[in-house]
Amino acid sequence: MKKLRTRKHRVVLSRSIGGDFGVTIFMLLLGVVMFFPMYYLIIQSLKPLDELFYFPPRMYVTNPSFENFSDLFNLLNTSWVPFSRYLFNTVFITVCGTFGNLILSSMCAYALSKLPFPGNKFTFQVIQKSLMINSEVAQLMIFVIISKLGMLDSYWAIIVPALATPLGLYLMKQFIDSNVSTEILESARLDGAGEFRTFWSIAMPMVKPAWLTLIIYSFQGLWNTGQNIYIYSEQLKTLNFTINQVLLEGIVRSGASAAATVVMMIVPIVVFVVSQSRIIETMGSSGMKD
Amino acid sequence: MAKKEKEVIAHGDKTRLQWTWHLMKQYKIGYVMIAPYVLLFTLITVIPVFSGILVSFTDFNLLQMPNWVGLDNYINLFINDDLFITAVKNTMIFAITVGPGSYILSFIVAWFINELTPKVRAFVTLIFYAPSLCGGIYVVFNYIFSGDSYGLLNGWLMNWGIIDSPILFFQDVKMIMPTVIFIALWMSLGTAFLSFIAGFQGLDRSQLEAGAVDGITNRWQELWYITLPSMKPQLLFGAIMSITNSFGFGAIVTTLCGGIPTDYVGYTLSHHLSEYGTTRWEFGYACAISMVLFFLMIGSNMLVQKMLSKVGKS
Structure with missing residues (x-):
């Protein structure tokens, strides 16, 4: 009988050594291509001025310094709106939008998944189909609607469109479908719990991984809110907007703008690292039945 | 599933419309729960797309009344x-x-x-x-x-x-x-x-x-x-x-x-x-x-x- 390959005491099926070698090489190369730009960004942000303009450009830094970060901070403090205001705007929009999105989507997903009212399937179909378009298509008319509602140039102009996103609802509904058993809900109802109570104290604790996923998606979108057509008052503008202004100042601000980009990417990365396993768990039920 | 079948038998004398109406009443809480999301979704996605279709046949410019x-x-x-x-x-x-x-x-x-x-x-x-x-x-x-x-x-x-x-x-x-x-x-x-x-x-x-x-x-x-x-x-x-x-x-x-x-x-x-x-x-x-x-x-x-x-x- 042919000898079976094992890895960590498990038999390796259908894999040749040569193939594994090829795959490893391919992944290493691809990994380098993927990672290099991020690495270089961090290096650029740590380069002092003379190293930034060194020829040929170096992919490492000899005297790392945080000078670019303090430059960035000083630049941001020169505008007449204090930096803390931009930060507050972004945090406020992100927290309200994310929290609202989470509550509305879960409640709707729960009802669509567990309450067979007439119109249930049709509603979900429409939402699922809307995954096929991006918001660009509707953007102009959203602008008209936002302005008719008198929400232009206010936080609401950003928060309201972020409250009802199809992807969040879709992922939550699929996760409830496969992780919340109808029997448990049934017994809660027999014990006299109302539907809202069943939703909130029985179903919701069972879908924590999906919460985190919705939170990171909503967070990601809102945190990156930058220049947009809805807001024109300087004191309502966001962190990403003001940081991007630094990028527009061209080559003299090269180091500061690298620092700005690093600052903007740290938060989403930390959030993702913390919640990665839950997100993957949620994605386990993301599949679409045809 | 079994419960649903039992109900179907119990309500076997109802017409389809009556049955739908019965379900709507039984699960009316469902409509309440989807309402906030569905209203906003309609406002932000459905209406913009469909009104966009209509507007695309006009010369709308935000200021004047649109002409067909x-x-x-x-x-x-x-x-x-x-x-x-x-x-x-x-x-x-x-x-x-x-x-x-x-x-x-x-x-x-x-x-x-x-x-x-x-x-x-x-x-x-x-x-x-x-x-x-x-x-x-x-x-x-x-x-x-x-x-x-x-x-x-x-x-x-x-x-x-x-x-x-x-x-x-x-x-x-x-x-x-x-x-x-x-x-x-x-x-x-x-x-x-x-x-x-x-x-x-x-x-x-x-x-x-x-x-x-x-x-x-x-x-x-x-x-x-x-x-x-x-x-x-x-x-x-x-x-x-x-x-x-x-x-x-x-x-x-x-x-x-x-x-x-x-x-x-x-x-x-x-x-x-x-x-x-x-x-x-x-x-x-x-x-x-x-x-x-x-x-x-x-x-x-x-x-x-x-x-x-x-x-x-x-």
Whole structure:
């Protein structure tokens, strides 16, 4: 009988050594291509001025310094709106939008998944189909609607469109479908719990991984809110907007703008690292039945 | 299920309409629960799309009452607007390269990293997902592909004597599209990628073992006969994510090429849309453009869903 390959005491099926070698090489190369730009960004942000303009450009830094970060901070403090205001705007929009999105989507997903009212399937179909378009298509008319509602140039102009996103609802509904058993809900109802109570104290604790996923998606979108057509008052503008202004100042601000980009990417990365396993768990039920 | 059947028997004497009415009353709390989301969804997605269709037949400009102009906007788009044709062409080039490209890349990477140990896999996932996670991070290519000798790539190539003068990655008409496609692919391992990773983790090992017993000897056979058919739901979902994303890379061009690129290379429908929409405020015409974009997205998604539904059916 042919000898079976094992890895960590498990038999390796259908894999040749040569193939594994090829795959490893391919992944290493691809990994380098993927990672290099991020690495270089961090290096650029740590380069002092003379190293930034060194020829040929170096992919490492000899005297790392945080000078670019303090430059960035000083630049941001020169505008007449204090930096803390931009930060507050972004945090406020992100927290309200994310929290609202989470509550509305879960409640709707729960009802669509567990309450067979007439119109249930049709509603979900429409939402699922809307995954096929991006918001660009509707953007102009959203602008008209936002302005008719008198929400232009206010936080609401950003928060309201972020409250009802199809992807969040879709992922939550699929996760409830496969992780919340109808029997448990049934017994809660027999014990006299109302539907809202069943939703909130029985179903919701069972879908924590999906919460985190919705939170990171909503967070990601809102945190990156930058220049947009809805807001024109300087004191309502966001962190990403003001940081991007630094990028527009061209080559003299090269180091500061690298620092700005690093600052903007740290938060989403930390959030993702913390919640990665839950997100993957949620994605386990993301599949679409045809 | 059993409960539902019992109810059907108990209410067997009711007509279909009465039965529907009965269900509506029994589950009326359901309507209350979906109401907030559905109202906002209608306000932000359904109404904008359908009113957009109507507005695209008018000369609406936000200030005056709109006049009905029939098909004029569409006729102008397709016959008189050369830039529109360029935009459609470029949009399709991006969609056709980046859409399938990111889809296949996501799948292959997810497949390969599935064999790593959980800790290594989590780290590799982060590396591959980070570019799409941090929206604006692609500005780093300003440093890498910069058109002067301070650009990393040009600096290297010149230092090694491969080229004499810097390549203008974001200005040279021959280089813009490949450069932008490369960057778009770099940041395209998004939701579909995560969904594939989860799909691979959910695979049933006993199925793979049974396959090995039945004579599957290499990874490609395993992929074709076992993995692909059992991951079909993820494949369908991932396709929608990849395709929809592949229509949204106009921002890369705007940011890196500094507005509208040389000779309108890389000029896409989203540029055309914002040109007529938020610069000239010709909403009727702009809505016609967004309707074309809408049908391109829906059309290519439907087509791909149809193709994928054949997976595992032969």
